[in-house]
Amino acid sequence: MRTMSDNSVYYNEKIETKIHDYVYRYMSFNRLVEMIAKKRLFIPQVKTWDDVYELFLAKTTIEKCYACVSYIDSVDSFYGQCWSFEAESDALWRIYSPDKTGVRIKCKLENVAYALMIEENHVDYSTV
Secondary structure: OEEEOOEEEOOOHHHHOOOOOEEEEEEEHHHHHHHHHHOOEEEEEHHHOOOOOOOOOOOOEEEEOOEEEEOHHHHHHOEOOOOEOOOOOHHHHHHHOOOOOEEEEEEEHHHHHHHHHOOHHHEEEEOO
16 A cells, blocks of 8 residues: 555555656647646546557456446446556557657656546546
């Protein structure tokens, strides 16, 4: 367990060992400007992502203990961002900067976690 600013956060052991490591996020330059101007993280609904594999779980019915479970009805509640421990990734540059105007930001994982825990007015959970 780790405590940050009186908020308890639980990490699995793999993340706990990397909490002080840097993570990287690739995005369009326009998204960076918007993030700085609004002083907010932008966290879109996962269903708006282009990657057809991102909603695999939501589109799957899981049979467990003679009951079927589907997440498709709650897909509107899934939000996310992509961060990487890899400092350089040709694939991520191609995905997030196809017009070659993207940027990569660097941040400590613990700072990203903290930003997600502070007041809601610092995070834009957006549907667009």
